[in-house]
Amino acid sequence: MPISFDTTGFRQLDQNTWQHPNGDQADLAYYNLVPDLPAGLDDLPKLRHDLALIHGETGCLIEAHVVQLAGVPALLRIVKMPLPNQPNGQVFLCSFTIPKANCSAVLQLGALERGMTGAREAVLASEIGFEQWVKPHPYAPELQGVLPFHAGDDPRYDARFPDHPLSRVRAWAHHVVRTARVDPPFASLPPFQVQAPPPPVAPGQTLVTALPSLPVKDFVGLQIGDQTTYWRTTDPKLKDMLGRGLMGRSPLTDTRFRDMLLIDVNTGEAMIPDRFTTDGNMTAHGTHLVQVTLPEADAELSDDDVMNAFRWAGRMCGEAAERGEYLSLEPVQSQGEQADPHVLLAVQQREGQQVVIAQFSPPPVEGPLAGSPSRSAPATPESVEGIGVIAGMAVNEWRSHPLRLAITYKRPAG
Incomplete structure (x- = not known):
């Protein structure tokens, strides 16, 4: 795999999957396809805006950044989604995507809410005030997604709730940025570039x-x-x-x-x-x-x-x-x-x-x-x-x- 990371504390389930005792699961994947990103890493405002719309269909994009993994540009995303087939609870996904011209590598950690759900949100909402809780999405203010963008997901609160899945995936993300390695031949591949828009419809052309x-x-x-x-x-x-x-x-x-x-x-x-x-x-x-x-x-x-x-x-x-x-x-x-x-x-x-x-x-x-x-x-x-x-x-x-x-x-x- 093009990306290697510190698996200390994880148990390997198969060649590309590791599980932590707390249930968090890390996955490595390689895609031999042109990346499906809506914009390049050099256009972060558009990339954030369009990703917010995409993830808004199933949950909420909490944050997106371009970071360096061993000197190689990568897209870091943290997303929350409702737990599938459950009345309550959320799953938090943190992923690193290294896009190349014709392929990509993705390292992802998924962390689920278990037991009593919503404790972080309940405590913080009462402190911050419900009228200040839900905020316009910073990347796409017009978005009305499946899950709201709210004040409780701010990283400043992670230290108070270290066992919350959002806090765990953020802490893991910081560790990966410090310790991950990228295979040199993969790192040297041509970078991902968004295709130019098609030419306008020719006169007389009927689509x-x-x-x-x-x-x-x-x-x-x-x-x-x-x-x-x-x-x-x-x-x-x-x-x-x-x-x-x-x-x-x-x-x-x-x-x-x-x-x-x-x-x-x-x-x-x-x-x-x-x-x-x-x-x-x-x-x-x-x-x-x-x-x-x-x-x-x-x-x-x-x-x-x-x-x-x-x-x-x-x-x-x-x-x-x-x-x-x-x-x-x-x-x-x-x-x-x-x-x-x-x-x-x-x-x-x-x-x-x-x-x-x-x-x-x-x-x-x-x-x-x-x-x-x-x-x-x-x-x-x-x-x-x-x-x-x-x-x-x-x-x-x-x-x-x-x-x-x-x-x-x-x-x-x-």
């Missing part, structure tokens, strides 16, 4: 909305109205953004959404809109697609290509869980309420453990999953990826080409 399918190798299906068309990608932009909550979304219902792009079907010129705006301005990324037939695409795909597509779907399930969402794998032409056939993929908290789940509707009637309405396993990087393969085994009964399948984001009602 229509298209909803993409599961990407398979260099191909993607696009649902345009009631017609499914098939396209070859000419660069990695679309696949780098698909499934990660970065693209503009098209709502199917109040709680169901799909990624969307804009394309001129005559030229294949397309624009991939960013999901979030900055100061009210929409940004987008230009790309070019080449239309093909389904038999032409299928002739270039191997069984491994198809399995890799389902493994990718599993990984996207894991990323969706971090946004408080889960996924539905379903026919791309299904554009309304949830209907059969579909497979739900989710990572959920069950009895204090993260579990990855696939639910089949209808249950398979043949093969190794016959009669099974669902499969689950403790959530690990391997099982999260593997659940996508299990989903692929289930949808095999639909006799539908993977380019005719789509990922739909599902957000719990309320």
Whole structure:
């Protein structure tokens, strides 16, 4: 792994996971993808603003800074989110991201409130005064997020509440900044840079909305109205953004959404809109697609290509869980309420453990999953990826080409 850190006091669970006796868990991850940051480390105001909006959808960004890990610039984030499937309590996440041009490394610590929750907030709110408690977010004053930005998260109070999970992740962050090391070959890679905005729409160009399918190798299906068309990608932009909550979304219902792009079907010129705006301005990324037939695409795909597509779907399930969402794998032409056939993929908290789940509707009637309405396993990087393969085994009964399948984001009602 590109980052190494002091694991004193932690017990190693697997190659990239460590757990402290207090329950805090540290994870190391490497992503062989263009980083999904909305701005570069050299534009901290925009980076903070857009990250506040992104994290506001599932919790609250408490603070974000550019720091040095052994002389290498890194993004430090501290975020709070509601405990999944719990009426009370929060989880605090502290992460260091070192973004490079085509990859990134992330070191993260998660700390959960346990036992009596909200004690820090209750004590401080009574002292500070409830009328001074909730404050406009310093990075995005217009934000109304899932959790409020409030006075009680100020670091000046950490010393009074050293056992609080926010105090613990901050203390860990300071220790990591002092002691972490970065692999020299990784440190020397070209830095991350935000792509320039696409050129303006050419005169006479007509863009229509298209909803993409599961990407398979260099191909993607696009649902345009009631017609499914098939396209070859000419660069990695679309696949780098698909499934990660970065693209503009098209709502199917109040709680169901799909990624969307804009394309001129005559030229294949397309624009991939960013999901979030900055100061009210929409940004987008230009790309070019080449239309093909389904038999032409299928002739270039191997069984491994198809399995890799389902493994990718599993990984996207894991990323969706971090946004408080889960996924539905379903026919791309299904554009309304949830209907059969579909497979739900989710990572959920069950009895204090993260579990990855696939639910089949209808249950398979043949093969190794016959009669099974669902499969689950403790959530690990391997099982999260593997659940996508299990989903692929289930949808095999639909006799539908993977380019005719789509990922739909599902957000719990309320």
